[in-house]
Amino acid sequence: MARRGGEKVKHDNKERWLLTYSDLITLLMIFFVVMYSISSLNAQKMAALASSLAQAFLGAPASGIFPEGGLPSLVAGTEPAMDSGTGLENNEELTELAGVKANLERYITQEGLQDQITLTNQERGLVVSMYDTILFPRGSAELTPEARALLRQIGRALAGLPNYLRIEGHTDNLPIHTNLYPSNWELSTARAISVVKVLINDAGINPERLSATGYGEYRPVAPNDGEANMARNRRVDIVILKEAYNVTEPHQ
Template sequence: MRRRGEEGGKPNHERWLITYSDLITLLLIFFVVMYTLSKIDANKYHAIASSLAKTMGGSQSIMDSGGPSLVPGADESKELESFLETAEQQSMEKIKRQIEEYVQGQGLAGKVTVTIEERGVVVSFQDMVLFPLGSDALNNSAKEIVDKIGAILQQTPNYIRVEGHTDNLPIRTSKFPSNWELSLARSATVVHRLIEFSDIPPDRLSATGYGEYRPRVPNDTDANRQQNRRVDIIVLRTKYQEVEPEAIIRSLSITTDKKE
């Protein structure tokens, strides 16, 4: 009996192994889960990149480069961001090239200019190309020009902003009390034309009127004022679309109206 009691009273120094093995098991499960999540993200990124490459006519060579990263999924995220920027730049350059070819073919060089800026592709029309002096009605030749360029712009999913500009010569008529109204009316006219004849979705378009307050050059000569009287069509880069209001607000409003 004494021998059994002595043996039963001895402390078990190996019980810590149970806690240790449980901790190791939990850590193993944690890292397996993290690794699985990172692989899912990588597959998702590659799928998105592949789809965009086919849509924009680009290649997937960008996705094949890049070194390892200590953060799971970081390489894939950077690769996707780089790929999207490159693909969008290629799309912008394609739009610019197509419009320039049309402008050259129609003998509009100098009257219609196409540039790529930080905000996107800017197609700038001198006002005489599209509108009679002091009017917001497109002339006959302008309708064809806007339709042809609209067909090129229709292929991109980016938002499109139309901006109206005037010189500093005042206008005061029953229809246009100031240059603000004239510039906005002209941009709205172009927007309506793009919707009706180029099938560009209305939720991708916006019209803005700046009047005389965004001149390219000082309004101190007739030639300079001619440059400032213009209508610009801007294909916005994706990063500038984040400031645009969401269409979900409109859809929620429609749903509310139906319930009432």
């Protein structure tokens, strides 16, 4: 409707806020698209990080977001449960590990080494624990000839696997202070490296699959309250890592 003199009536536009609102929604959509594209660059590591954070803050895997059971934790000391049959574990891999364990059990039984070598299934993989009495003289990282023969047999059983192998040295809590080994850190690490060298040179395992670490006295499997338990803590573990844990291992 026009006023007299040809003037048009000006209407107050009460819906101008919709323009601002639509701009905000558009910007939010663009933001989330960019964030999604960034996270998709390495979805596996992002999933592992999310699983680790969920365990650290909630005490459980991030269910409902990632595959059941979570992924290998990036937070030290927290490892997600991985049940057989989930998407994280390959049936072929489980069969191979079971076959390796059966072969090693037969060898250990034949040689009468049940009290000196133990096999344990853990979330991270199969762990072959060898007590120091069968490998080294007390306070030394020099392998005995018998130990080298033993490691050759074990190494050959593992040579055909594609899995990463982590060699872990451990000691009891008795202090050591020598020129070669100022502390248990040096002793445990030197022992792990000695085992790695045999696996490479004598068993023919690709060095790219191996890593060595020493934990000193700080990862005991029993209280250091007697000689029997202390002997259990003085050990070298060969950890056959499940392929799901490749995200935590440096690899190409």
